Amino acid sequence: MSDLPSTAQVVIIGGGVGGCSIAYHLTLMGWKDVVVLERHELTAGSTWHSAGLVGQLRSDANLTRMMYYSTDLYRRLKDETGIDTGWREVGGLRLASSPERMEDLKRLVGMARSFGMPMEMLTPKEAWELFPIMSLDGVLGAAYTPTDGVIDPTGLTNALAAGAKSRGARFFTETNVEAINLKDGRVHEVVTNRGKIKTEIVVNAAGQWGGEVGKMVGLFLPVVPMAHLYIITKPIEGVK
Numbered sequence: 518m519s520d521l522p523s524t525a526q527v528v529i530i531g532g533g534v535g536g537c538s539i540a541y542h543l544t545l546m547g548w549k550d551v552v553v554l555e556r557h558e559l560t561a562g563s564t565w566h567s568a569g570l571v572g573q574l575r576s577d578a579n580l581t582r583m584m585y586y587s588t589d590l591y592r593r594l595k596d597e598t599g600i601d602t603g604w605r606e607v608g609g610l611r612l613a614s615s616p617e618r619m620e621d622l623k624r625l626v627g628m629a630r631s632f633g634m635p636m637e638m639l640t641p642k643e644a645w646e647l648f649p650i651m652s653l654d655g656v657l658g659a660a661y662t663p664t665d666g667v668i669d670p671t672g673l674t675n676a677l678a679a680g681a682k683s684r685g686a687r688f689f690t691e692t693n694v695e696a697i698n699l700k701d702g703r704v705h706e707v708v709t710n711r712g713k714i715k716t717e718i719v720v721n722a723a724g725q726w727g728g729e730v731g732k733m734v735g736l737f738l739p740v741v742p743m744a745h746l747y748i749i750t751k752p753i754e755g756v757k
């Protein structure tokens with residue numbers, strides 16, 4: 518395992534999809550001296566558990582725009598890095614089963630279209646034709662995004678890390694951040710089980726452990742882990 522550097526322009530804490538994406542994009546912007554610290558292996562946190570569903574329609578315009586950008590990135594990441602992200606653009610449906618939800622979907626579709634995202638409102642029957650195993654009971658309509666999809670979260674994280682590494686970022690796994698030292702009220706040094714790194718910028722990408730990292734500099738971050746479930750089925754006839 519290579520030695521930690523004694524200094525870095527930025528230290529990113531957390532090697533999940535968030536930390537690796539930040540490293541990817543900082544290096545894309547020309548940052549060279551980027552260090553990512555992960556206490557286990559890349560993807561060891563929530564990322565490993567993710568179902569990998571990528572639905573772009575969000576309640577907020579900025580989040581929707583970010584998701585729109587993400588799908589564009591997912592389309593080209595394999596060619597760029599040589600790592601298969603398993604991206605499949607299968608399309609996504611959001612159902613409305615109340616008049617209020619229907620109004621909300623129409624508003625969101627209008628917002629998404631205003632910056633060029635392909636989206637349309639479907640009747641219940643049109644939605645059913647796309648996903649024939651669903652029950653139409655109570656369904657008033659649906660928003661359809663043909664460019665939604667599904668991705669392998671581990672493949673995605675490794676591809677983002679590979680892109681960042683190819684532009685000079687350094688990744689250190691089995692490296693636990695134990696403290697962050699301040700000097701004159703500013704970040705000065707990150708203390709790990711493998712040594713210290715002087716830096717002026719720390720990015721907290723520790724996901725559900727973000728609160729612990731916040732405490733290291735006296736900040737209270739209201740991060741609360743929530744249980745999240747999904748099921749994996751055998752192939753179902755009529756569903757691709």
Ligand SMILES: Cc1cc2nc3c(=O)[nH]c(=O)nc-3n(C[C@H](O)[C@H](O)[C@H](O)COP(=O)(O)OP(=O)(O)OC[C@H]3O[C@@H](n4cnc5c(N)ncnc54)[C@H](O)[C@@H]3O)c2cc1C
Pocket residue numbers: 530531532533534535536554555556557558559560561562563564565566567568569570571692693694695722723724725726730745746747
């Ligand atoms: C069951 C489940 C299903 C999900 N399905 C979806 C889905 O379909 N679509 C979707 O978009 N999202 C889904 N999510 C959410 C998604 O997985 C998370 O939003 C995402 O993975 C968070 O990534 P992250 O990088 O912020 O956090 P994490 O992946 O948790 O990464 C944080 C990393 O920080 C490291 N770390 C913490 N503290 C320290 C420290 N002191 N020093 C060094 N390293 C540290 C941890 O080891 C961890 O690897 C799902 C989540 C779960 C649990």
